[in-house]
Amino acid sequence: MFYANIRCKIITRNKVGRRFKSVITTDYKLSSKILPKETSVFSLVQPSGTMHLGNYLGALSCWGDLCRIKQHETQDLLFGLADLHAITVPQPQGKEFMKQKYDTLAYLIAFGVDPAKCKLYMQSDVREHAELAWYLSTITNISSLSRMTQWKAKSAGEKNKATDFSNSSSSLGLFSYPVLQAADVLIFKSEYVPVGEDQVQHLELTREIAEKFNKQFNCDVFKIPKVLLTPTKKIYNLKNSEKKMSKSDPRPGAVLYLSESNEDIRKKIKKATTDSITDKAFRFDPKERPGISNFINILAGIEKKSINEVEVDLENLRSHSDFKQYVGDKLIDWIEEPREKYLELSSNPDYLIQVALEGKIHAQKKAQETLRQVREVMGFSNF
Template sequence: MLRRARLHSVQCLSTYGRAQTIFRMQHTALAEKRVIVSGIQPTGVPHLGNYLGALKSWVELQNTAQPQDELYFFIVGLHALTVPQNPKTLFADRQNLMAALLAIGVDPLRCTLFQQDAVPEHAELMWYFACITSFGRLERMTTWKSKLATLHNGGNTDHVQASQLQLGLFAYPVLQAADILLYHPTHVPVGEDQAQHLELTRDIAEGFNRMVKKRYFPTPSTLHTPSKKILSLRNPAVKMSKSAPDANSRILLTDSPKNIQAKVRRAVTDADRFLSYDPEARPGVSNLINILSALDGGTLRRELGTTVLDTDPARLAETLHTATGGSGAKLKAILSESLIEALRPIQERYHDLLQDPTYLATIEKRGAERARERAHTTISQVRTMLGLQKETL
């Protein structure tokens, strides 16, 4: 039954796309159209920080989008190549991440979901932008320094060697600008660590517009979504990361109930015998409360005997303290059960999807086709403005 439903959704993609286009044209005048663009690196199965920090917001943006809105969500395989990769692992990670995105609720009927490397216009536009972006501007970007330090110097940026830097890693913010501007977005959801990149994207858009003497590319606005910054369970001074050497520092969306319980039990907290939300003074406890506040709360509502739950982290901490007597062990137990409950349906869908690679390949193909329709228009117009092809009437 589930397979038939999937096949039906695939068959409806092209029909849905045409109907959606007509509907959007008819209603553009009634409401402001938003074009939202966002991508994620193919690191395989997402961890909890990826999910609560960005991907859950994708689903919320999709589910609250107006009929005239366009959403482009993609897996940025070209960005993954800025650091050494095992080809077989990268290919599997791309597929696993696509399955995970579908499992958490990203709907290819309501957004354009695709693999970035299947749309060559991304790389072509990046080259045009590279020709108008100064070396000095890229040198001031901070991400390449931290990534290079992690690769070679254990995270110490004081010992970054210029000889260790590859052009792809140095210039990847230009590719990121191309990823975004290719679809003429109005809004881009970004985290705090991506603010500098969006600023560069706006600068590149304005520089291109000045060069061609017309306002062609928009300067997209930052879209603030209710995402959570999830920290490492073992070192709450840093973000949860898949590259951290301690596997207990992160929870993967596919972790078993036993693994979830063990990782939460080992999470760093403190010796205070009360619960409070204070990210500066109590980062470990606050991180666990932050995670709990971002979940749907079925387990927590049952534990507290209520149907209405205030998920503001500070007020949630007060409620938990009153109900549990400030027990850190009880907080970890409730969090473990909440995570197991929230992730169970995602895990079931994920494993089911991996059993059907043909379906995943079809979704990827249809998404790339839809993305290329828009990307081809942009590239054709850019080529004309740059003098690389004849203007068509």
């Protein structure tokens, strides 16, 4: 059982020194006190189909944890699949893309996101997202979007990408991605948004857009959301500890998928890049021992323990083979039950469709009311 609490309200900074407001960190000792009796929590994930360990531990494990600590019906948990965001880069088409989305939904439910405690939906099923994104785009500065580090990373290789768009091959959707993300959050008047650390900058922009809209139209339509930063740090791939775990990595041993067989899990861990240090205990040291530290971070995530607690568990291990055997045992023990549940769910599309439909109805009702208020203060009719 995962218990969490809010340890503190912190201020953090991005790479260019801007201050982030109201970033709340959580640890692995979460209690039900994290959620006020009446509140709204919202987050989306891109539907990548086959989900890997980095996807799950980066942010999604927190969704299941929040479901488990929910105590009141007035605590509205809304999670979903960001399929509108997904198409900013090439995706499968037609039925194949639809299957990919429902496959992701099956993973979410199997690994702890309980439809009895939250609502799950497809972003594209609620068209108010796109309409609000257009309204918000009219008050969002291009300069703010060009500073987004994810935009810079995804458009890497293009000269003068941040300021000169005349020769850019990137899509407008990829550039304006954070505006749609702001619309996603604000249309539900979300108070808490659980995300991984790579999304903090986008959520700070969301806060700025909400404040600007409320001020410009002399209203209080939008709540100013807080970032609920998940405790697990970035998960790196098993072949290169400087790169984030990603399904786009062409090396078959670089990524651990949640549907992997026990045999494949052991094989990938055994061949993973660690280091050649033999005269020191297995400690968390990202600078000197990034491969070992990545596995320690993974263990902390799946066992809901602090880094220090994991280090204590590793004290009696004396060799890299023992260490990898230990990691493999823990992963297999953790993954077996939800993996079987995923296989059951993925073969039951009618159930998944029903979950998404119930989520759509709930999300659409909330979104329509917010959009009605937005249109009213902006001077548009609500016929």
